[in-house]
Amino acid sequence: MRNEIKIFSPATVANVSCGFDVLGFCLDTIGDEIVVRKSKEKGFRITRIEGFELPLNPLENVAGVAALALLNDINLDFGFEMEIYKKIKPGSGIGSSSASASGSVFAINELLGRPYTRHQLTHFAMKGEALASGIEHADNIAPALFGGFTLVKSNAPIQVLELPSPKALYATLIHPEIEIKTSDSRAVLPKQIPLQLAITQWANVGSLVHALHTNDYQLLSSALQDVVIEPYRKGLIPHFDSIKKQSVLAGALGCGISGSGPSIFALSEGLATAKSVEKSMRDVYSKSGIPFNTYVSKINSKGIKIL
Numbered sequence: 001m002r003n004e005i006k007i008f009s010p011a012t013v014a015n016v017s018c019g020f021d022v023l024g025f026c027l028d029t030i031g032d033e034i035v036v037r038k039s040k041e042k043g044f045r046i047t048r049i050e051g052f053e054l055p056l057n058p059l060e061n062v063a064g065v066a067a068l069a070l071l072n073d074i075n076l077d078f079g080f081e082m083e084i085y086k087k088i089k090p091g092s093g094i095g096s097s098s099a100s101a102s103g104s105v106f107a108i109n110e111l112l113g114r115p116y117t118r119h120q121l122t123h124f125a126m127k128g129e130a131l132a133s134g135i136e137h138a139d140n141i142a143p144a145l146f147g148g149f150t151l152v153k154s155n156a157p158i159q160v161l162e163l164p165s166p167k168a169l170y171a172t173l174i175h176p177e178i179e180i181k182t183s184d185s186r187a188v189l190p191k192q193i194p195l196q197l198a199i200t201q202w203a204n205v206g207s208l209v210h211a212l213h214t215n216d217y218q219l220l221s222s223a224l225q226d227v228v229i230e231p232y233r234k235g236l237i238p239h240f241d242s243i244k245k246q247s248v249l250a251g252a253l254g255c256g257i258s259g260s261g262p263s264i265f266a267l268s269e270g271l272a273t274a275k276s277v278e279k280s281m282r283d284v285y286s287k288s289g290i291p292f293n294t295y296v297s298k299i300n301s302k303g304i305k306i307l
């Protein structure tokens with residue numbers, strides 16, 4: 001059994017417009033690298049973090065909290081240490097905290113010879129995610145660990161459904177360089193919603209799942225709507241309405257807030273359209289003076305990869 005592992009832990013898009021806290025998909029080209037090795041000393045240490053300033057103290061880092069949740073469940077006479085090479089900016093809305101939490105437990109599980117299922121790893125990783133957002137949500141963790149599109153059917157016990165990813169589907173993302181913490185963008189949400197909006201939203205979730213199963217891009221397009229969360233959060237994201245309008249004019253099937261923002265995602269049929277959508281997003285933000293990055297990615301059907 002190996003003593004050290006290096007992994008790529010991908011960025012993810014949670015919610016996918018209509019599926020707040022339940023739907024998510026995995027990106028292919030954006031992610032963190034993590035190295036984990038066994039150590040003689042028991043417990044868990046983070047020895048190095050590059051890219052962004054984050055706490056080395058495992059109790060203050062989502063990777064540490066997730067790792068300790070796993071290690072508290074198993075009796076070992078050795079420990080682990082971790083190096084994090086962070087590429088996903090914290091507070092970006094593309095699952096930066098989830099990449100660390102899920103990568104951490106995935107890597108430890110590999111070094112232990114895979115005693116845990118991906119469902120059990122999701123449970124441990126959610127403990128880390130709760131440190132970042134104040135709540136145990138698995139809609140970023142599930143696509144990172146399972147790959148593709150996922151639906152979190154239940155949090156306790158954790159039940160993740162793996163949905164199909166149509167081959168021609170591409171994601172375009174714009175990440176405005178402002179930080180929105182998930183905990184802050186959850187604080188603006190109402191505690192109750194009108195029944196009529198709930199009906200529209202769950203019809204869209206069901207339609208989106210059906211569209212993925214049947215490769216029905218027209219249905220997918222009509223289901224990529226968020227009548228519940230977006231109206232409260234979009235005001236936190238500069239030029240959100242223009243990005244959405246221009247993306248759809250450029251051919252996107254739909255466009256919405258990625259996770260809790262500030263990133264915005266669009267889904268398109270075909271790489272050429274996804275690139276036109278990227279150009280339309282860049283045109284909107286170029287005039288704004290706000291620094292930004294854009295990405296085009298296919299859907300990563302594998303999730304976390306061993307390097």
Ligand SMILES: Nc1ncnc2c1ncn2[C@@H]1O[C@H](COP(=O)(O)OP(=O)(O)O)[C@@H](O)[C@H]1O
Nearest residue numbers: 061062090091092093095096097100132181182
């Ligand atoms: N390893 C980590 N990676 C990213 N964020 C972390 C990590 N450990 C702790 N955090 C904290 O989590 C918060 C970012 O998480 P969150 O607000 O959910 O945004 P994101 O959408 O990027 O996951 C920040 O306050 C950050 O300091």
Ligand SMILES: N[C@@H](CCOP(=O)(O)O)C(=O)O
Nearest residue numbers: 014021093094095182259260
């Ligand atoms: N369902 C959560 C997802 C948060 O995703 P993140 O990428 O912003 O951490 C929410 O919308 O609050």
